[in-house]
Amino acid sequence: MNSPIEVNRTAKLFINGAFPRSESGRSFPVADANGKFIANVANATRKDARDAVVAAAAAQPKWAGASAYNRGQIVYRIAEILQGRKAQFMAELNDAGVKSAEKQVDQAINQIIWYAGWSDKLAMTVGSSNPVAGPFFNFSNPEPTGVIAIVISEKPPLLSLINQLCAAIVSGNTVVALAPQSAPLISVSFAEVLATSDLPAGVVNLLTCDSDEIAFWLASHLEVDGIDLSGVSDSELKTKLEFEAAINLKRVLRDFDDGYTAMQSWLEIKTVWHPQGL
């Protein structure tokens, strides 16, 4: 007996916890490493990106207000769900031409757990109690920056995605991320992981698109508070985006060197003073 005809997945955007097509109705085809057609992927527009920013901004206060323990558990659950879909991600990484697919998925799972544990420790390592010279109680605490735009690096596809997203969300930021055009399906599948991980709607919004085009609209968007440009390989474009980001003094991450430094890029230190006395 012949195997039944496969039911193909429609590859859509991930905005505010839902999977819409692009408002424009446009898409682009994706092929595997051998050139065989796999799917038509939604091609997000400026309008989609702006909708995603609205969703991210609306979700941010509540996500930041969740307890660090709660955020840690939700990020940990992302790893749980990814573990269950390991075979799917290995196959998709293989399709995208990645040789060490299993190693990358294993690393990705470990990395998510590493971030999950940071949620209730950042305040200890970057915050402080300050011995000021006077009768005051004075302490400094980290708070999330707000809405972070992320241009995901092409390589390594899954690990970059996870590092860049987790470094922002673990502390209470929300994200609009642009998938690389060379491996968009990894992001589409990862959005499905996020959708089943108890992550509140709007905390991560993932767009498949021509990221060179859409990144400009995020860099110049006044409700975006920070931008991770580590996935932009064209140096001229990167300069232009950094220039645009200055319009509202966005925090800019030029290169993703390590997770701890990146997490701190999306934190603001708040210092509170109060007099002490009877």
Add this chain to the structure above:
Amino acid sequence: MKFEYAPAPESTSIVNIKSKNDLFIDNEFISSKKGSRFITINPATEEVLAEITAATDDDVDLAVTAARKAFKSWAKLAGAERAKYLFRIARIIQDRAREIAVLETLNNGKPIRESRDVDIPLVAAHFFHYAGWADKLEYAGLGSNPKPHGVVGQIIPWNFPMLMLAWKIAPALAAGNTVVLKPAETTSLTALLFAEICQQADLPPGVVNIVTGAGDTGRAIVNHPDVNKIAFTGSTEVGRFIAQSIAGTKKKLTLELGGKAANIVFDDAPLDQTIEGIVNGIFFNQGHVCCAGSRLLVQESIHDELLSLLYQRLELLRVGDPLDKNTDVGAINSAAQLVKIQELAASGEAEGANRWSSSCQLPANGFWFPPTVFTNVSQSHRIAREEIFGPVLSVLTFRTPDEAIAKANNTPYGLSAGVWTEKGSRILEVTSKLKAGVVWANTFNKFDPTSPFGGYKESGYGREGGRQGLTAYLFAGENE
């Protein structure tokens, strides 16, 4: 019967101002080859104090070259030895504290009481604090091998000339960087005095270089290809321009920019203490404070009572000769700043707010503006949105805590805020919801070298003070 204060002027005989001032490069005062000179004045009298050099691109290049040459050995010097230089500087500042305070007041216009009791003690404290960091960098949270950036270009404003110099230079040097610093063009004199202090401390040549001048000199520092990091305190407009200028380079940047802080007073606030806090929040340093509490948010039920107490208190402020030890409010720093304050105050009246000004007598010469309060201010008024940077308070009202928080955060700035209430849980909730880098609860305008200071949103990024301020001058090297 009313007793008048007798004047109690601080003597200026302690300062010795050179009539023509050069640049401080590679441990020498050198004259610019092509640079012109401009005059600097006492804003309280408009008397000319001295001529200052406007450093050219070539001068800045010379300074950066000297800093680069010095960087190698300064960064390599044992931290404990760098510390000793910084401790030495802190001690010389204490030795010469009165001289520095008088010079600061002469050139800036701030009351001697503030320069003597706030600015200069904090300057010494900053050097003392960061001196102790120099041999403890591996405890800064950047791994076992933290590295300095290299040559740091630093550009500071005119409101706290010597204090801003200390905030910039002390952590930079402790971390092993060398610096090229530009003071503001209206207040260069204490920076040049600091250059002399570096000589007295026998600081190695090129570690600190002071280039005077205006915007063009600052631009030359920002655009110099051999500068590794820029640290700037000033307006959001210039900060944005700097961020754009370094786009696409490897230069690091920290910015401490403007503010429009909300000072929130709840109906259970201790009123007498609150009045002192409001006054300190907006009239300290003539309101030339980026973190000034310039928007007073008062709970509606106590608005009238609070305002009448505030007016009574403001009538008692002594405005005038900054060198008089009785003076509370000194001179506006420049004619240009006075015009800006006057223009914004006029817009407040034109847009429908009610203006109240202290009936104090203002001196005939110099630049002066009386302590002023606007009531009936709405959020759309320019005086509620724009940084006035002068002794002008805009009063708005609220009914619920949520409304207070929403109004406080309704600004692109996010440098500071204040909260006045006797309720502890409310303090913690409100302070956690304010989008501001420094929140003073039942106090205002307090500063300390151990306490990180800096903004959210368009008030800039990076912190100054404490461990967090130190890390702005370091990066994590490969672990050893």
